[in-house]
Amino acid sequence: KISKEEMLANLNRQIEMASYEAALEEKRQAYAKRPKKRVLTSASTKRAADAAYLESWRRKIEYLGNLNYPNEAKKRRIHGELRLLVSINSDGTLREMKVLKSSGHRILDQAAMEIVRIAAPFSVFPPEIKQDTDILEIIRTWR
Structure with missing residues (x-):
């Protein structure tokens, strides 16, 4: 019991x-x-849809970057390299940005982030990407 x-x-x-x-x-x-996230870098991109999206994004960023490079940096001949993470929602809107490695020059880091803000929104994800991705994280080195 x-x-x-x-x-x-x-x-x-x-x-x-x-x-x-x-x-x-x-x-x-x-x-x-x-949310389903995927990271794209130029080195890691294998799928054709990813490569096409990344290339389109890169062209837009570089075009706007050349137009909006800070005059102060040009005058003072400031150059540097920074790594930036850019998160994009499936509708093309900018989710967030983060400097992963600073250039060592605040003016360049801020300019890179401003260029991304100007470039947004980006293209809506094509169906091949949207089917398994809600957020793309693009990691890019800016020179």
Whole structure:
């Protein structure tokens, strides 16, 4: 025969397990809803649709970059190299930007970010990209 204490302990364990299972299910659902991200770099891009999107994006950025290069940097002959991460939503809107490696010159870092803001919005993802990607993260070295 099971004592009241044992029954109570078993009941408490069952309640605790149900609580853990509910929390786990909640985390599973949140994980399933998270946006699908992919990272593109010129070196890692293999799929034709990715390569075409990245090339179109690069051309637009370079064109606007040449038009909007800071006069102060030209006058002072400031040059540098920076790595920038640009996150784009599937509708082409700019999600976020982050300097991964500074050029060492604030004027160049800010100019690169301003050029991306001017260039946005970007092209809507084509169906080949949209089918498995909600957010594209483009990592580019600016020279």
